[in-house]
Amino acid sequence: MIKKIVLNLIFLSPLVYMLYGLQSAVDPIKYIYIHTGSTAIVMLILTLCITPLRKVKNLVKYRRFVGLYTFFYAFLHFINFFVLDAELSVAFVIKQTLDKPFVYLGMISFVVLLFMSITSTRKLFKKYRTWHNGVYLVLGIITIHASMAQKVLSAVEYFYIFMAVILIGHRAFKSKWISRFFANFLQKRVKTA
Amino acid sequence: MDIIKKPSWHISENEVTDEALFNKRRDFLKLGAASIVLTTTVMEQLSAVETTKRDPLKFKKTSFGKDLNINDFNQASTYNNFYEFSLKKSEPAKLAHTLNPSPWDIEIGGEVEKPFTLSMEEIIKSYPLQERIYRFRCVEGWAMVVPWIGFSLSHIIKLAKPNSKAKFVKFTTLFDPKQFPDQAKGMFGNIPYPYVEGLRMDEAMNDLTILSVGMYGKTLPKQNGAPLRLIVPWKYGFKSIKSIVKIEFVQEQPINTWNAISSKEYGFYANVNPQVDHPRWSQARERKLGSFFKQKTLMFNGYEKEVANMYKDMDLRKFI
Numbered sequence: 001m002i003k004k005i006v007l008n009l010i011f012l013s014p015l016v017y018m019l020y021g022l023q024s025a026v027d028p029i030k031y032i033y034i035h036t037g038s039t040a041i042v043m044l045i046l047t048l049c050i051t052p053l054r055k056v057k058n059l060v061k062y063r064r065f066v067g068l069y070t071f072f073y074a075f076l077h078f079i080n081f082f083v084l085d086a087e088l089s090v091a092f093v094i095k096q097t098l099d100k101p102f103v104y105l106g107m108i109s110f111v112v113l114l115f116m117s118i119t120s121t122r123k124l125f126k127k128y129r130t131w132h133n134g135v136y137l138v139l140g141i142i143t144i145h146a147s148m149a150q151k152v153l154s155a156v157e158y159f160y161i162f163m164a165v166i167l168i169g170h171r172a173f174k175s176k177w178i179s180r181f182f183a184n185f186l187q188k189r190v191k192t193a
Numbered sequence: 194m195d196i197i198k199k200p201s202w203h204i205s206e207n208e209v210t211d212e213a214l215f216n217k218r219r220d221f222l223k224l225g226a227a228s229i230v231l232t233t234t235v236m237e238q239l240s241a242v243e244t245t246k247r248d249p250l251k252f253k254k255t256s257f258g259k260d261l262n263i264n265d266f267n268q269a270s271t272y273n274n275f276y277e278f279s280l281k282k283s284e285p286a287k288l289a290h291t292l293n294p295s296p297w298d299i300e301i302g303g304e305v306e307k308p309f310t311l312s313m314e315e316i317i318k319s320y321p322l323q324e325r326i327y328r329f330r331c332v333e334g335w336a337m338v339v340p341w342i343g344f345s346l347s348h349i350i351k352l353a354k355p356n357s358k359a360k361f362v363k364f365t366t367l368f369d370p371k372q373f374p375d376q377a378k379g380m381f382g383n384i385p386y387p388y389v390e391g392l393r394m395d396e397a398m399n400d401l402t403i404l405s406v407g408m409y410g411k412t413l414p415k416q417n418g419a420p421l422r423l424i425v426p427w428k429y430g431f432k433s434i435k436s437i438v439k440i441e442f443v444q445e446q447p448i449n450t451w452n453a454i455s456s457k458e459y460g461f462y463a464n465v466n467p468q469v470d471h472p473r474w475s476q477a478r479e480r481k482l483g484s485f486f487k488q489k490t491l492m493f494n495g496y497e498k499e500v501a502n503m504y505k506d507m508d509l510r511k512f513i
């Protein structure tokens with residue numbers, strides 16, 4: 001119980017930190033974008049590190065918890081877009097989503113994360129288990145999204161890209177579908193040779 | 194002077210003998226940690242102010258922008274795009290102490306009668322300084338209103354006597370890796386250096402175009418482009434090049450730095466235009482610094498009357 005409270009406090013601390021700095025933020029809307037966006041992508045990376053590292057330390061039982069916090073910060077990010085940036089204009093949201101690759105990449109990720117959060121209960125997860133692989137799609141496109149938000153890339157974006165390549169690469173390597181593909185491919189080569 | 198202000202709840206040592214508090218020493222430790230955090234923010238604020246030690250200037254007030262709502266000095270001097278120092282807008286205020294704006298010379302050359310050099314002292318002595326309150330709109334979507342102090346660029350142009358081949362004016366920022374840390378990183382720098390900007394001759398001669406030496410009554414803070422920068426209020430902020438060392442008159446349109454980095458996103462003209470979006474975001478509205486609410490972006494940043502005729506035959510979707 002105490003552990004749970006402490007964990008929640010840890011995962012809420014980026015929000016507290018953000019609210020504390022918000023009073024003196026010069027460009028508040030941008031400030032909220034940066035803080036919620038960066039927190040969400042870092043938590044997404046953390047979530048996806050749990051599986052490959054489970055042999056080192058098994059934290060799989062926390063995966064859903066970290067994943068839900070990823071969604072929580074992505075949700076705050078979206079609310080910033082809808083309430084402060086779009087000023088509640090649905091027309092603006094739709095137009096930007098259709099017009100700007102930068103925005104639709106964010107929107108697709110947000111919708112996938114929303115779907116995963118809803119289907120993360122034990123019962124629904126059983127049914128939609130394979131759909132949850134979509135999280136790797138989210139990682140890939142949100143890395144592009146975060147990079148597109150910059151005028152020029154800096155070390156932070158290179159770190160996101162590096163982590164995305166490692167995590168997606170690792171998952172692809174483990175995937176049955178891909179290994180079967182390679183096996184078939186090799187077999188054919190052997191036969192034709 | 195008591196530099197580090199104690200927060201109102203600060204507990205001085207001799208009060209801590211209270212037994213109840215003694216038992217709550219854990220809470221006290223936390224308070225201690227909090228006060229460290231607070232003092233570091235106070236110190237940060239102080240250091241930001243210190244890098245902006247500025248001399249007062251003599252200038253005339255003008256009617257430019259007298260109805261506009263001016264931003265705080267703090268906002269204009271702690272939110273800077275100055276990639277020679279850092280990509281982060283809060284950093285130039287802390288790092289700019291390495292820039293040394295005096296002595297400072299400006300080379301004037303290219304298609305002119307005779308190239309020459311001007312020192313900052315000469316400039317400040319020779320031209321009557323004016324205060325001009327202008328809107329400033331960044332291509333990233335934020336905006337502010339700043340009381341600049343400067344003089345019309347046309348003074349320098351008249352002094353230089355460009356010949357008939359001169360069609361554009363090219364400006365160059367100082368290149369000195371000792372003063373601009375990011376320039377020391379070579380090909381790993383944030384952007385290619387030195388930073389270059391340009392104006393068409395008629396734009397350069399426009400009455401709104403000024404060379405600024407100060408803001409908010411005093412000389413420019415280093416992070417705002419001391420000692421001399423361009424201000425072209427109807428264009429996106431990146432046109433308003435900082436810390437200028439060279440002004441050249443040229444025949445061909447100069448390739449300005451952001452245009453060289455990404456020509457699809459940043460053009461030569463960079464006129465503020467709410468109808469033409471940046472490929473990645475809308476330019477229709479803007480975030481005025483310090484506000485949670487956006488406001489409409491105005492055509493030519495509100496200077497349509499003064500500048501629109503210069504572009505009347507141009508397709509503004511093409512010439513971004």
Ligand code: HEM
Nearest residue numbers: 033034037038040041074078081106107109110142146149
């Ligand atoms: C709902 C759809 C989304 C929209 C409309 C959206 C919009 C934006 C905007 C406008 C910015 C840049 C603001 C600026 O720099 O001017 C941004 C930056 C960013 N977003 Fe999103 N976003 C969305 C979803 C997401 C999601 C789901 C994530 C992460 C899981 C995310 C992560 C980021 C990151 C890391 C940045 C970069 C922040 C920085 O500048 O350091 N976004 N987003």
